[in-house]
Amino acid sequence: MDLLPDLWRQDYWLPPGVTWRDMEQLADSDRPRPQDLLIALPLALGFIAVRYVFERFLAPPIGSCLGVKNRLQVAAAVSPHLESFYTQRSRQPTQSEIDSLMLWSGKTRRQIESWFRRRRNQDRPSQSKKFGEAAWRFFFYLTAFMVGLACLIDRPWFWDHRECWRQYPVQPMERAHFWYYMLELGFYVSLLLRISVDIKRKSAKMFNYGTGWRKTCDSLFVVFTVVFLVTRLVIFPSKIIRTTLILSMEVFEPFAGYYLFNILLMVLQALHVFWAGLILRMVYKFLKGKLEKDERSDVESEAEDEEEDKGGEEPMDEGADCYWGKSKDTLNSKLSMLTTSCVLNNLTHHRSSFADRMRKAQ
Template identity: 85%
Template sequence: MDLLPDLWRQDYWLPPGVTWGDMEQLADSERPRPQDLLIALPLALGFIAVRYVFERFFAPPIGRCLGVKNRLQVAAASSPHLESFYTQRSRQPTQSEIVSLMLSSGKTRRQIESWFRRRRNQDRPSQTKKFGEAAWRFFFYLTAFMVGLACLINRPWFWDHRECWRQYPVQPMERAHFWYYMLELGFYVSLLLRISVDIKRKDFKEQVIHHLATIFLLSFSYCANYIRIGTLVMLLHDSSDILLESAKMFNYGTGWRKTCDSLFVVFTVVFLVTRLVIFPSKIIRTTLLLSMEVFEPFAGYYLFNLLLMVLQALHVFWAGLILRMVYKFLKGKLEKDERSDEESEAEEEEEDKGGEADCYWGKSQETLNSKLSMLTTSCVLNNLTHHRSSVADRMRKAQ
C-alpha cells in the first residue's frame, strides 16, 4: 500500500532542497506529469496502423522504382516427417539427428541437408519486406530529425549545454517539446510491440534492451523534467539512423551499389562521431559534471546517468559490428548487414551446386543402370545364341 507513495518521494525525483510544491509554480501545461505518458500507448497503436498502410501501399511502389526484387527460391520437397522435425525441434539438425532422420525417412545425408537448407531459405524475409521496414524507419527518423531540429535550433541549450540545468527542475515545458517527446516515445513503444514479427537479426536481444532502455529513459527523463537534455539525446540518435536506413533501402535495390556504398561511408563517419565522440564528451559529460554545478547528486541523477551508460555500451557494441562491415567493405567482401540473421549467400550457392550435383548424380545413375541393363541383356542373348549353336552342332554330329 505504501509502495506507490514511496515511489514518488521528492528526494528520488528532485534535487536536494527542491519539493513538488516548487514545481507547482509552473502552469499545468508547462509542467510534465506522469499521467501524460499514457498518451504514448494510443500513439504507438497509431504508428502500427500507419506503418501497416505504408508498408502495404507506399513502400512497394518506391521499392519498384529502386529495383527491389525478391529472389527466386527453390521450394523444399514435401516431407511431413522432416517438416515435423523442422517446426517442432530444430531448424538446423545436428549430425546425430541427421543420422536418425536418414534411418526414419529413407533419405541420404545430402538430401536431408539440402532439404533443410531449402526449408530455411523459404522462411527468409523477402527483399520487399526488408525494404518496407527500412523505408518506414527512414521516413520516421527523417521526419523526427527535421521536427526536432526545428524546435531546438533556436533554443539556448542547443548551443550552451549549461542552459540545460539553469533553474532546474523548475523549467517550463514547451508544447512542441512535449509532442516531440510523445511521438518518439510512441514510436519506440510501437517498435517494441512489433519486434516479434519484424525481421529477426543477430542483435535481437540487444535491440530489445535498447528499446526498453530508451522507453524507460524517455519516461523517466520526462517525469523528472530532464526534457532539455532529453531532446538533445533524441536529436543526436536520429541523425545517424537516417543514414543507416537510407543505405539499407538502396542496398535492397539493384543498380545502386555506388550510392549504397557512399551512404554507408557517410553513416559510418556520422555514427562513430555522434555515438562515440559527441555523446560521451558532450551529453554524458553534461549530465555527469555540468549538472553538479547547479545541484547535488540524488537518486534520479544516478539513475538517469546509468541509463545513458547502458545506451553508450550498446553504441560500442554496434560500433564493433559497423567496423567489421568497414573491414569487409575495404576488402570488397561486404554483401549485407552484419546484424542479418539470414542464411548466407554461400549456403545458397552450396544449395544450388548440391542440387545440381544431386541431379547429375541421379542422371548418372540412370545412365549407368541403362548401360548395365544393356550389357546384361547383351550377355544373356550371346549366351543363348552360343547355347543354341552348340546344341545344333551336337545334333548334327549325332545324326
C-alpha cells in the same frame, strides 16, 4: 508494500531543497505528468497502422523503382511427415533425427537434407519485405530528425547548455516539444510490439536490395560512418555528458537520480565506443574491397543454405537416383582400371622373373 513509498522518496528523484509539494503547485501548467505516458500506447497502435499502409501500398512501387526483385526459390516437395517434424520439432534436424526420418519417410539422407534446406528458404522473408521494413524506418528517422531540428534550433538551450538547468526541475514544456517526445516514444513502443515479427535491418540497407545502387549504398555507408563517429564519439561526450555531469552541478547538488542517469549515459557511451570499433573494422574491410556484410547486423540464418541452392540440385527422387547411378558407374570404371593395371603389373613381373631364370640356367 513499504517499498513503493521508499521508491518515490523525494531525495531520490529531486535535487536537495525541492519537494513533491513544489511540483504539485505547477499541476495546472504545461509541465508533463506521469499519466501522460499512457498516450504512447494509442500512438504506438497508430504507428503500426500507418506502417502497414506504407509497407503495403507505398514501399512496393518505391522498391520497383530502385530495382528490388525477389529471388526465385524452389519450393519443397509435399511431404506430410517432414512437414510435421519441421513445424513441431526442429527446422534443422540432427544426424540422428535424419536417420529416424529416413525410416519414417522412406527418403534418402540427401533427399531429407535438401527438403529441409528448401523448406527453410521458403520461410525466409523476401527482398521486397526486407526493403519495406528498412524504408519505413528510414523515412521515419529522416522525418523525426528534420522535425526535431526545426523545433530546437531556435531555442536558447540548443546553443547555451547552461540554459537547460535554469529553474530545474520546475520547468514548463512547450506543446511542440511535448508531442515530439510522445511521438518518439510511441514509435519505439510500436517497434517493441512488433519485435517478434520484424526483420533486423538497418535503414541504409534499402539501397542494397536494389540492382544498380551499389555506389549509392557505399556512399551512404561513408556518410553513416562519418556521422556516427562525430556525433557519438565527439558531440555526445563533449556536449551531452558534460552538460549532465558538470554543468548541472552549477545549479544543484548531487542526488540519487543524478548518479543513476549519468551512469546510464556512460554505459551508452561505452556502447558507442564498442559500435565504433565494429564500424572502423568495416571501414578497413571497405577500403580493402572485402566488405560483405554489416558487422553490427544479425547473422542471417540459413544464408549458407540459400547459397547452396543456387548451385542447382537434382529432383528429390529421380535426380538422387541418377546421381548415385553416375557415381556408381564412375567408381566401377575406376575399379576396373585399377584391377587391369594390377593384373598387367603382375604378368610383367612374372615374365621378367621367368626370363632371368632362363638366362641363369643357360
